[in-house]
Amino acid sequence: MNNQGVLVVGGGLAGLTLALQLAPQRVTVLAPRTGNTTGSSGWAQGGLAAALASGDSPRAHAADTIEAGGGLNSVEAVALVTQKAPQMIKNLVQHGVAFDRDHDGNLHMGLEGAHSQPRIVHAEGDRTGPKIMAALQKKVAQAEHINMITNMRAKSLLQDQHGRIAGVAAIDDLGQEQFLNAQVTILASGGLGHLYGHTTNPTTIRGDMLGSAIRAGAQLSDLEFVQFHPTAMAVTASPLPLVSEALRGAGARLVLSDGGFLFPGLGDLAARDEVARKIHESIHRGAPVFLDAGPIGDDVSLRFPTVAKLAGEHGLDLQHDLLPVAPAQHYHMGGVTTDLKGQSSLEHLYVIGETACTGLHGANRLASNSLLEALVFAHEAAEDLAGREFALPGKPTPPDKLLDDCDELPDLMDKHAGVVREEAGLKKIIDRLFEHCQGQIQLLSARDLTGLSIAVAARARKNSIGGHYRIDHPEPPTNKDRKAWNITRLTKEAVS
Template sequence: MKVREADFVVVGSGLAGSTVAYALCELGDVALLSKESAQGSNSFAAQGGVAAAMSREDSPLRHAADTLLAGSGLCNPDAVSLLASRAPQLMRWLMDSGVSFDRNEAGDLALGLEGAHGAHRILHAGGDATGRHILETVRRLLAGRSNLLQVDNVQVGKLLKDHGGRVAGALAIESGSPGSRVAWLARRAVILATGGSGQLFSRTTNPPGALGDGVALAYEAGAQVRNLEFVQFHPTALAVADSPPFLVSEAVRGAGARLIDAAGRPVMTNGAGDLAPRDVVARAIYRHQSLTGDVYLDTTLISDFSARFPTIHEYCRARGIDPQTTPLPVSPAAHFMMGGIAASLSGQTNVPGLYALGEAACTGVHGANRLASNSLLECLVTAFELARAMKEDSSTERRGQREGSVRFAAGRELSSASPDALHQVQTILWRSAGIERCAASLQEGLRTLSEMERHDPQSSVVVTASLIVKSALARRESRGAHYRTDYPVVDPQFANDTLLCKEHAVCLGSM
């Protein structure tokens, strides 16, 4: 096996991984490993925008208040406050770095409105191609870095530890070549920025690589994972036969589109209507579909749809639907993982040497439900916080050669599931831990996953899926995106995090 070394080993080249790699290049050499090119990331697919209080009528305090409300009592207020207060300066950094956010005719930022935001504060670029514009800009900054080595098409299957139990490297396997392994040793830190886990569910807006690998890797290495029961289901993914559930961004409803049934009657008749929190809208659609039938998003109400949402427009047209003249058939799909590897806002986990960022991490900013467009922002804030913490923390300073001092972690080496096994996991999670859950469905799901684990103990998707189901079983209440039909209301007894760790059983509260 080949052995390579770098000061920092970053796993994942989406927005979190690419930004932290850029920031860490100031401090040492960086290896940026990824199982796909950056185009295969959730970040590249992000449409609607990025939240920041940029207008005179808005403030970081209001942004933080909306975030806390969406999080249903499980956000970390300090983390939320930092997220909201850093947002305007990070938007200015993005603009200085070359991101052209869309502007109105007067030349001001065209700030969009999304569900549960109390102000127009969504910056977007290229209409509905915000993620691509931001990611490409950050990656252009990376291109000039001589102390950065990018390696695509390698899948990390195990974290390596030194004799003191500190994470000190990652074992990477070349795609399509299982025999070809490289032990990447990290002199200072290993950073997991492996993204979300939407692909563990039958219907998802996420690209194929979003399989929750980081959660399984960290768990196997002894890290705590937090709040994995909180999966955000996006209410409006395109529902067209033979086509993956392509996201129709919330910004489309923000621009005036309405949810209707086959007879043209409105679906969202109460409260905040079409712009109610995502879990409320997703459940309303799900129930409507079970009782009455199909649901459509009436986009014909937006006269300049093709100019405002070019990506969605093009995607629909290619499938024979013109959003300017025809309502779009939509259905909910797994979209965002609020839970993840328990980490501070600077990415620190409970395992020395191991850091986690972006959607793979749970830093406390999203709580039980993410406020739309806060996740690209979280990637940026946490990446710079991590670099700042590294700069200040002498304990992770250059440790000299690692080779010889590193042993393989006690945990299993994980690998991808076969297409059949993945399909089975997706069906289990959709049925047992989908938009509505209950003890019976979750226990049934866990039984089948345990059987799968006995047959294939190395399957990373089974590890993460089992952790999601165990977390959902432990939370005997409904809160945010987690809805239990057997416990349909919020229970103040559960106003704590769900933490799982290999050495402990499920527990609520800090360990």
């Protein structure tokens, strides 16, 4: 047993920002890989949204966030994040991040879907994530208070006899289980991409630690709201290459094989859930959809080097070819319920970033609010942790032996818990997982428990809004209620 004091699970933007902010307090960061492959942050092509322009304001940014989220957002979370956004950009500049600037030296503001005006800052076009992560990793390498562990992957949360979180069980490079005890554990472990068959997320992102938090009894919110990025490159690959929304903001258009536009006017820049459904419907009718980047100009490959490189790896030329696109799982709006300081319902457990649900995003995330969210709540959690004393939890209870993953689940999630859902398909997911575990939900793997929970929550919401669209219940909700979940309620709903 290794006693870690403060343990951060996840080496992406949220985890590293928190660790840096905790200085000089000792902190251990557990990340399964090194460099930009530790999580989704280093893959981010989009930028960060912030009201920095003279004609913009945090209030306008907040209004766009709530509009995109279908009004299911937490007003308090939205206000906090949009007000803190400009300072987050300034902090990154101080860390050495070189954001793109215009000829006068001012930050260049891009336009993305569902934003009422240009407010997205980028670094080297579509390399924002890698540039930010490189700057933070340099700082972490110089920080004497941070202990990085990169030869282990977190497997599950540990609890003492009173249910308090006591650290994590992890698997090392030799396949051996290791227990990392901690006074306080912070989950910054990202989303759930490879719970689905088609996703833009790195292969390490599967929803495992969300599933572990579900098993531990954490309160949960908005599980049914899954975002599918409209423009993943429709090629044979896993994960699917992402085609940044910033291209459409710069003038690229969604077109059909005959050259006709999928959307009239500026519909290409509608909220992601709307664009994803439109593309899904077109493909379902037998009409594939393409992105035409030609209108951006001759310098498109210089402005978007990551997309150009990804296209080239699949025999496509960004400037001259139409890129085939299709929706793919990209982000999860739901997760472990936390307050605005990252505290969960479980003692000694904080959760930040995509694993958490503060209510910021509502039913659908506004473009370029995810990196921003990671930064703001990492700062808020660090501030809260700095002023608190945590006693060491009791001796952890050995975790149960769990079942292997259900092999069919990613395909079932694609088919039945994707861009569109219906009762019969969601029931297929639930029934298959019940068959897999013989009715013993607690024995499901962490990934599979996450999948079951999403299917149950999606079946329970008999209306359509944001990232949750029921073809058998297409009507919008009559109120803005958000269900609170835990393992007990999920189990009851699953068998009802």
